[in-house]
Amino acid sequence: MTDEDVAPEQGELAITRTGDRLRLAREAAGLSLADVATRTRITQRHLSAIEKSDFSELPGRTYVTGFARAYARAVDLPEAEVGAAVRRELEEDAYGARPLYEAYEPTDPARLPTARMTWTLVIVALLLASAYGVWRFLSVEPGEALVAAQNRAAEESEAPQSDVVALPANKAGTTPSAVAANAPVVLTGISEVWIGFDDAAGKTENWRTLDPGETYQVPPEYIQQFTLRTSIPQALKVTVGGRDVGAIGPADTLVKGVSLKPADLLARTEGNSAPGAAAPATRALPKG
Template sequence: MADEDVAPEQGELAITRTGDRLRLAREAAGLSLADVATRTRITQRHLAAIEKSDYSELPGRTYVTGFARAYARAVDLPEAEVGAAIRQELDEDAYGSRPLYEAYEPTDPARLPTARLTWTLVIVTLLLASAYGVWRFLSVEPDEALIAAQNRDADASEAPQNDAAATPATKTGSQAAVAANAPVVLTGLSEVWIGFDDATGKTENWRTLDAGETYQVPPEYVEQFTLRTSIPQALKVTVGGRDVGSIGAADTLVKNVSLKPADLVARAEGSGAANATAPIAGPRPKG
């Protein structure tokens, strides 16, 4: 009979963990969990985890033991004994294999872009960049086919002013000396394409001038190349700061424009003389 009375008590003690022991001591002392939290300065969430022996809720092994000892002091239990019991339970639960607590907050995976979305954005960006590059190239710099078509059109119908420009006007010696040393500068009045042709008429080099952009023709270009453009009204040509005027009719291809300062100055003087001597139409006599 005595054995039957002892066995249930031993069985109850055998299944009672340290957390249960702390909870029973708190209830016996008439304390609430909030009272223990005030005494120990430990959050109620952590104290409740200790009572449930759910140590995974606590930051780490050292915290589990320290919190349990503080709880024991608050409810008048031997803290050394409680601490030893907690360490034993941790070992039995293989708690030591748990990764170390990391103090930083991990990023919420739900807020990170998926791999598919990331690759989609990369592909769209590349396509937009490629499309812009193609548009810029086609709208600014003509290809070889366009240059060849312009050459054929110019050969079929040369503008009269180009023939006049081929024969330089008579210049004084001082004018020629000043013009020979003057820099030749091209200025874009709006976006304009310019090309430089060699002696055979083949365009070897070309570039685009933006509105307001200036380009001083290198001396070797002056000697070796002639100028061409398909928008002459958008190009201003100066020799030593002197505007030589328009080099062709608007929106027509002009080429074989000599870049030598003397020829450009003669071109300006020839254009001025032509404008000054142009006949003015008057009323027809009545007959």
């Protein structure tokens, strides 16, 4: 037997794997790997692995056979025969030791976000949530609480007012008219004016803006627990039981610590604070 007689037989034996058969059929049909991928909806990476008979690159044993059969249909080869050949090759390669199921298309680790990016997104989300919470706190006035307090004050104001408090004498030696201890304290905006209510520590717990002509009856619990502050005293009218107490501070000056108790407010009608009571703090506002 000569070398010439052996060569053809070796050439035929060289094509023993199913992947080679599929590749040759594709090339004979004039198709590219991308064309087969379009027809089968299988990624080119997996089709290339089938052509190389490198089944370890494929998701799982069941998918290897299915992919090979789909490839065979795309290049007009008998899919049952190709499927059987692939199963034999899997057994020969001891492929059965691999898990029977994996995800169809494992996620490419390069596409997963890095730990730094993940933490960055988490921090950004927390900052946005915090900013929204601050915005809501600063932009929303204490509407429901104030409305409820006003309703309670309105109900209480309808009750008979029997408790009367005598006001202390002022420096002029005269005593302002007696006033009911629960006389309503009403704030009216002469022009647009901002008002706030400070607790004993000087912290502003509640605030609101009065439009021109808008009135606000101070709830009884506010009278006992808070003091008044405003930055435009001349734009605010304060009345106790319908009686105007006059200016509560110099114009365009931040005034705070103004007692809301009827006796202290009416003591201002003579131009002086009640004896022993601390005068409200003022701070001139910058002009312009």
